[in-house]
Amino acid sequence: MSVPGYQKILLLAAVLLLSTDQLSVAKDQSGEKASATPVAALVQTFVRSHCLDCHAGPDGEAGLDLQAVLARGLDVVHPGEDRVWSQIIDRVAVGEMPPPDGEQPSSEARDSFISVASDWLQVNQRLRQAGYGRVQARRLTRLQIERSLHDVLAIDIPLADKLPDEGRPRGFTTVAERQAVSYHHLASHLKVVDLALNEAFGRALEKWQQPLSRDLNPQAIVRTRPQSRCREPELREGRAVVWSCSMPYYGRIPATTAPADGWYRFRLHAAGIKLPESGGVWTAVHSGPCVSNAPILEPIISFEALAETRVVEFETWLQRGHMLEVRPQDSTIKRASFRGGQVGTGEGEPQNVPGVAIDRIEMQQVHRYELAELRQRLFGELPLKPKKGGGLELASAQPDQDLAAQIKVFAGRAYRRPLRPGAVNGVIRLAGQMLAEGHSLSDALRAGYRTILCNPEFCYFVEEPGPLPAAAIATRLSYFLTAAPPDQQLFARARSGELLDQAVLQSEVDRLLGITGSDSASPPPVGRSEPARQFITDFAAEWLDLDQIDFTQPDRKRYWQFDPIVRMAMLDETHTFLTMLLREDRPVSELVDADYTFLNGRLARYYNIPAVEGDAFQRVALSPVSHRGGLLTQGAVLKVTANGSTTSPVVRGAWVAERLLGVVIPPPPAGVPAIEPDIRGSTTIREQLERHRSDAGCASCHRLMDPFGFALESFDPAGQWRERYTVRAKGKPGPAVVSSDRLPDGREFANADELKQLLAADSGQLARALAGHLLVYGTGAELTFADRQAVAAIAAESSAAGGGLRTLVKAVVESPVFLMK
Numbered sequence: 001m002s003v004p005g006y007q008k009i010l011l012l013a014a015v016l017l018l019s020t021d022q023l024s025v026a027k028d029q030s031g032e033k034a035s036a037t038p039v040a041a042l043v044q045t046f047v048r049s050h051c052l053d054c055h056a057g058p059d060g061e062a063g064l065d066l067q068a069v070l071a072r073g074l075d076v077v078h079p080g081e082d083r084v085w086s087q088i089i090d091r092v093a094v095g096e097m098p099p100p101d102g103e104q105p106s107s108e109a110r111d112s113f114i115s116v117a118s119d120w121l122q123v124n125q126r127l128r129q130a131g132y133g134r135v136q137a138r139r140l141t142r143l144q145i146e147r148s149l150h151d152v153l154a155i156d157i158p159l160a161d162k163l164p165d166e167g168r169p170r171g172f173t174t175v176a177e178r179q180a181v182s183y184h185h186l187a188s189h190l191k192v193v194d195l196a197l198n199e200a201f202g203r204a205l206e207k208w209q210q211p212l213s214r215d216l217n218p219q220a221i222v223r224t225r226p227q228s229r230c231r232e233p234e235l236r237e238g239r240a241v242v243w244s245c246s247m248p249y250y251g252r253i254p255a256t257t258a259p260a261d262g263w264y265r266f267r268l269h270a271a272g273i274k275l276p277e278s279g280g281v282w283t284a285v286h287s288g289p290c291v292s293n294a295p296i297l298e299p300i301i302s303f304e305a306l307a308e309t310r311v312v313e314f315e316t317w318l319q320r321g322h323m324l325e326v327r328p329q330d331s332t333i334k335r336a337s338f339r340g341g342q343v344g345t346g347e348g349e350p351q352n353v354p355g356v357a358i359d360r361i362e363m364q365q366v367h368r369y370e371l372a373e374l375r376q377r378l379f380g381e382l383p384l385k386p387k388k389g390g391g392l393e394l395a396s397a398q399p400d401q402d403l404a405a406q407i408k409v410f411a412g413r414a415y416r417r418p419l420r421p422g423a424v425n426g427v428i429r430l431a432g433q434m435l436a437e438g439h440s441l442s443d444a445l446r447a448g449y450r451t452i453l454c455n456p457e458f459c460y461f462v463e464e465p466g467p468l469p470a471a472a473i474a475t476r477l478s479y480f481l482t483a484a485p486p487d488q489q490l491f492a493r494a495r496s497g498e499l500l501d502q503a504v505l506q507s508e509v510d511r512l513l514g515i516t517g518s519d520s521a522s523p524p525p526v527g528r529s530e531p532a533r534q535f536i537t538d539f540a541a542e543w544l545d546l547d548q549i550d551f552t553q554p555d556r557k558r559y560w561q562f563d564p565i566v567r568m569a570m571l572d573e574t575h576t577f578l579t580m581l582l583r584e585d586r587p588v589s590e591l592v593d594a595d596y597t598f599l600n601g602r603l604a605r606y607y608n609i610p611a612v613e614g615d616a617f618q619r620v621a622l623s624p625v626s627h628r629g630g631l632l633t634q635g636a637v638l639k640v641t642a643n644g645s646t647t648s649p650v651v652r653g654a655w656v657a658e659r660l661l662g663v664v665i666p667p668p669p670a671g672v673p674a675i676e677p678d679i680r681g682s683t684t685i686r687e688q689l690e691r692h693r694s695d696a697g698c699a700s701c702h703r704l705m706d707p708f709g710f711a712l713e714s715f716d717p718a719g720q721w722r723e724r725y726t727v728r729a730k731g732k733p734g735p736a737v738v739s740s741d742r743l744p745d746g747r748e749f750a751n752a753d754e755l756k757q758l759l760a761a762d763s764g765q766l767a768r769a770l771a772g773h774l775l776v777y778g779t780g781a782e783l784t785f786a787d788r789q790a791v792a793a794i795a796a797e798s799s800a801a802g803g804g805l806r807t808l809v810k811a812v813v814e815s816p817v818f819l820m821k
Contacts, residue, residue, distance in 0.1 A: 039120045040074040046113040050098045050105055051088070062666075077124040085121050086785045087666070089114060094744075118785070125786035133465040133821030134787075138176035138780040140459055140479075142166060143538070145192070147484035149453070152414045153200040154377040156263060156368035158317055159192050172542050172773075174780045193453045201446055203367075204375050205384070205392045212259060212365040220255050221358055229342035231290075233326075236349070239357040241273065243348035244281070244328040245336045248297075250343060251327030251356075252290035256363055258318035267362035268312045268326070272305035273355045279613065280304035281354045282330035282602050284564045285314070287322050297325060302565040304601060304615040305356045315366065328356055330602065331563035377413075378445070380406050394441040403435060404428045407448045414449075415457045416485050417471040418495070427451045461780070463821040470494040473819060477505075480778035480813070481512045482531065483538050502814060509810050515583055533579045540578060543773050544631070544659060545640045546571060552644035558726060559718035561606060569603035570635035570719065576617050577634070578805075585806040588767045588798075592630040592660060593760035596621050603635070606720065627721055630756055632656065632712065635719035642717035649709025656708035660759070662769030665705055707741040711755040714739045767795035767808055774812045790817045 047066055054060065056067040064084065072078050077085060091097035093114050098104060105113070140148060142163035150156060164185050166173040173179075221240035223232035231250045233240040242251040258264065272281035283305050286297035301314045305328075336351040338344075348355065369377075375384070379394060382402055387393040396402045411424045431448035435441065452458060461479075463472050474494035478486040486494065490508060493499045499508065510516065514531030529537060541547040549571060554562045576598040581590060599620045604612035609626050612618070622629045631637050641652040657663040714737050716722045725734035740750045749755045759766070771794040772783050783791065794815050798808040812818055 039116055042113065042116050043074055043120070044070055046105065046109065046117075047088075050103065053102065054099070074120075077121060077128075082121070082125065082784060085117065089117050089121065089785070122786040122789075125784050129465075129784075129786070129820075131465060133463065134784065134817070135461075135463065135779055135781040135821055136176035138174070138461045138463075139179055139181065140461075141173045141179075141483075143173075144479055144483050145189070145459070147482070148414075148458070149193070149196040150368070151485050152377065152410070152453075153196055153449075154369040154374035155196055155199045155203075157195070157199050157261065159196060162192050162195070163188050172777045174777055175782060176780045177782065189459065190454060193450060196453075197446055197450060200374060200378060201442065203371065204378050205387075205442060207386075207390075207392065208371065211367075212262075212264075212363070214255070214361075214363040216253075216255050216361040216363065218359060221253055221361060223345075226345050229340065229344040231343060233358065234343070234345040234348075236357070239271075239359055241348075241355050241357050242327045243336045243343075243351070243355040244330070244333055244353045245338065245343070245348070247338060247341065247343070248295070249290040249292075249325060252323055252325045253361070254323055256324040256361060258320055258322055260365075261320050262318065262365050263315055263367065264318050265315045265364045265366045266313065266324070267360075268314075268358065269309055269360040270303075270305050270312065270326075270356055270358045271309040272307060273357050274352065275307060276330075276333040276354050278330075278332065278605065279601060280306040281328050281333070281356050282565045282615075283326060283356045284329040284568070285312075286325045286564070287316055287318055288325070289321060290323055290325050299564060299568055300324075302329075302568050302602070302615065309359055324361075326356065326358065328354055329564050331560055332605070378410075378449075379442075380409060382406070382441075394445075396441055399435055399441045399444075400432060403431055403441060403444055403448070406445060407431060407452070410449055411452050413485070414452050415455075415462075416475045417462065423457075424448075424452070465821050467820055470497055470499045472821075473499055473505075476778065476818070477508065477813060478512065481509065481535050505813060506810050509806075509813055513582065513806075513809075515806070532582050533575060536575055536578045536582060539774075539777060540574065543777070544574070544637060545655070546574065546636055548640045549636060551640070552642075554639075554644045554718040558645075559716065559720070561720065562718040565602050566606050566635070567639075569600055569606075570639060572600075572617055573598050573603060574631065574634050574636045577631075580619075581805045582809070583806070585804040587763065587804045588770060588808060589760040589763040590630065590804075591766055591770070592632055593756040594622075594629045597628055597634065606635070608721070624753065627714065627751075627753060630760075631660065632756060633715065633752065638712065638715045638719035639717070641712075644717055647709075647713060647715070647717055649706050649713060650702070651709070652712045653705030653707065653709030656712075657705045659773070660769060661765055662772050663704055665701055703744050707743055707749075708755065710741045711739050711749065711752040713737050714752055764795055764799065767798055768792060770805075771795050771798075771808055771812055774809060775815070775817055778812065779818055787817055790815055 047070060051066050055062070055064040057065055060066065066088075069078075069081060069084060072081075088097065092110060142160040145163060146159040149159060164182075167178055167180075171178060218235060218238060218240040221233055222235045223230050226235065231247065231252055232254065233242045233251060235241075240253075256266075268285070270283070272283075275281060281304070282302060284302045285300045287300055288294060288297040290297070298316075300316045301312065303310075303312045334351075334353045336348045336353045338347055383395045384392040385395040407424055407428055408419060411427065412419050415423075427448045430451060431444040434444040434447055439447075461472075461475065463476075468476065471491075471494045474486040474490045478484060478490055489511070490499070493504060493508065498504045512531060513535060549567065556562075577594075580586065580598070596619055598617045599607070599609065599612050600615045600617050601613045602615070604610070604620065607626065607628060609620065609622070609628070612620055627633060637655075638652075641655045642648075643651075654665045657665055714721060714723070716726075722737060724736050726732070727734040739752060740748070742748045743758060747758055749758055768791050772787075772791050775787070775791065775794075776782055794808070794811045797814075798804075798811045801807050801811075803810075
């Protein structure tokens with residue numbers, strides 16, 4: 001059976017198998033709302049009897065006015081009421097509504113309300129989805145726009161950060177209902193399109209030039225005036241040396257300054273000198289202007305410089321005028337002190353501190369796309385000829401026909417679907433008018449491409465209600481897994497209809513993730529990771545909030561062991577761990593409780609885990625005394641769930657509940673102040689939270705999240721283990737950390753280790769939560785009450801197949817929810 005046919009059956013079954021008396025959408029002969037259908041009568045009776053005492057009128061508790069909801073009638077679920085009814089049903093189901101001190105319904109009445117109201121809500125939502133689709137009009141995110149422009153124009157320049165911010169940190173940027181479109185968005189998009197076209201046409205029409213290549217010896221790397229005090233490396237024994245020091249921009253290398261924006265490949269030959277007892281000299285490489293009026297530096301890579309010279313290879317984007325900064329940045333080793341913010345030659349030597357010695361730097365400009373491929377994307381088979389005054393121009397004996405043909409090809413790729421008849425006639429007329437006015441063929445093509453790239457058919461997903469056709473499935477699948485348009489193979493399988501076959505769809509998931517069963521996969525393109533890791537990086541940035549890791553910085557005095565090298569390693573640990581789970585299809589339970597992780601020597605030392613050496617990430621078996629294993633105890637997660645100075649069980653608990661367990665935590669009621677930490681250390685955060693937990697209005701939410709946060713109190717804001725709080729004012733040990741608590745279902749735990757075991761035991765909930773997040777990320781619509789059965793089916797299908805994370809991803813892609821608008 002084809003996938004769309006399967007979808008239609010499920011959709012019809014969802015609507016038709018429910019009995020007519022459950023659909024409160026009937027109207028009497030006069031056209032008035034039916035006021036006495038079984039659903040209306042039962043729901044109204046239950047709500048009036050058990051809910052209106054607390055939730056009536058504009059001053060109803062939690063801002064909920066159920067009296068107004070009932071007044072609008074129950075013939076349909078009115079706009080904006082889906083979440084209200086979902087919360088009501090959920091609260092009644094777990095016994096939170098009515099409150100314990102209110103009049104309680106009989107178990108039969110409670111069960112009847114839950115069953116009938118659930119069916120009523122699901123059917124209303126499915127009927128609405130059948131007519132309009134569950135996904136609103138959805139545009140490409142700024143990352144997707146960048147990669148789409150890269151693909152259609154064969155360019156590689158960063159563009160995403162030139163588009164407006166998309167409202168992180170909460171939720172996914174792919175969700176349509178959160179995607180604002182303003183004049184600022186439109187103007188920014190136009191500027192980005194022009195930047196992309198300038199790059200593409202500029203490179204395509206210039207005569208070929210040898211890419212920049214530099215081979216720098218120590219004399220070229222060091223300061224040009226040896227006697228001056230500055231921040232460049234100094235020459236020592238024929239090597240360019242940078243000493244361990246906390247001074248910013250020390251170790252900047254002007255010889256690596258980029259003459260033009262571009263991607264550059266470096267080979268850095270370096271060794272450590274005066275090695276510390278801990279091993280090699282951990283060194284970080286950053287890029288930027290390296291001047292005080294432009295303080296932000298971009299992290300590139302870190303490595304351990306040992307006694308023997310080694311070669312460190314990396315690729316990075318450099319803006320024109322930006323350079324590398326290379327210096328030891330391990331905060332645990334001895335550091336030199338220099339007066340006046342500058343370093344004189346020979347001033348570091350007598351201080352007996354470690355340093356990094358650079359023997360050679362090879363620098364070469366690179367491009368993701370070869371020039372021939374770029375010209376093919378822009379001009380097809382049209383030849384180029386020298387242009388008077390320099391450069392190249394297109395040669396054509398029939399420019400009008402060639403113009404129209406090339407615009408159609410380009411639009412088909414940009415719009416990601418077969419073109420409708422006449423879809424680009426207006427574009428062809430506009431470009432043809434330019435030709436008629438004497439403009440060159442390349443200028444006319446550029447104007448046509450500009451129009452196409454500003455068209456909603458490029459900027460938006462074009463999807464109609466009901467099962468998606470093969471081309472739309474290819475587009476949704478590709479943007480889900482790669483944040484980029486479908487490639488040629490996926491296009492071809494969509495055109496032939498093969499993609500509607502379940503086995504083909506599964507094979508495309510593996511292929512797009514780079515999981516082909518062979519080790520002969522081609523290296524990732526410039527600026528990208530290998531496919532599985534790139535998917536993990538993109539998804540985890542928003543699912544786990546890893547894109548917020550630099551939002552705050554740990555207090556340097558209290559958490560002095562945290563440094564840029566640890567920060568880079570934390571992200572690498574989580575990305576490597578999740579990539580392995582995906583590639584090896586490991587059980588979803590290992591998300592929270594794994595007896596291994598991936599570490600390099602520096603992060604292992606930070607975690608106090610012995611016998612790990614080197615800067616390569618390696619799988620490390622964990623002992624129980626490490627208190628590590630799974631996402632909850634990884635430094636990147638602990639870092640993004642704290643504010644740099646203090647931890648909050650509420651923040652971390654809500655994060656665990658939402659991101660890992662799929663429990664939606666509503667925002668706090670208006671007027672409830674945030675808890676300020678007691679910096680004197682006289683009370684713990686647990687003692688301060690008791691006031692909220694003892695209040696009936698607060699307890700219902702706090703009981704769902706606080707236990708997870710209390711378990712993680714054993715980790716400080718920088719992700720290190722602690723057994724006592726630190727008194728901030730005195731820097732002395734404070735009260736003991738108490739990490740025990742009770743889950744909402746009554747199960748107790750003593751610490752984070754026991755909590756992880758309890759969570760891992762319910763792998764079904766973990767699978768349902770992750771499946772839900774993947775669906776939201778991949779489809780662009782928040783989960784509705786009606787989606788819950790589909791999410792449960794995805795988790796069950798994955799479990800029945802005996803698979804893990806990759807099996808779950810495939811089950812998501814095969815689900816009717818993913819394959820319908």
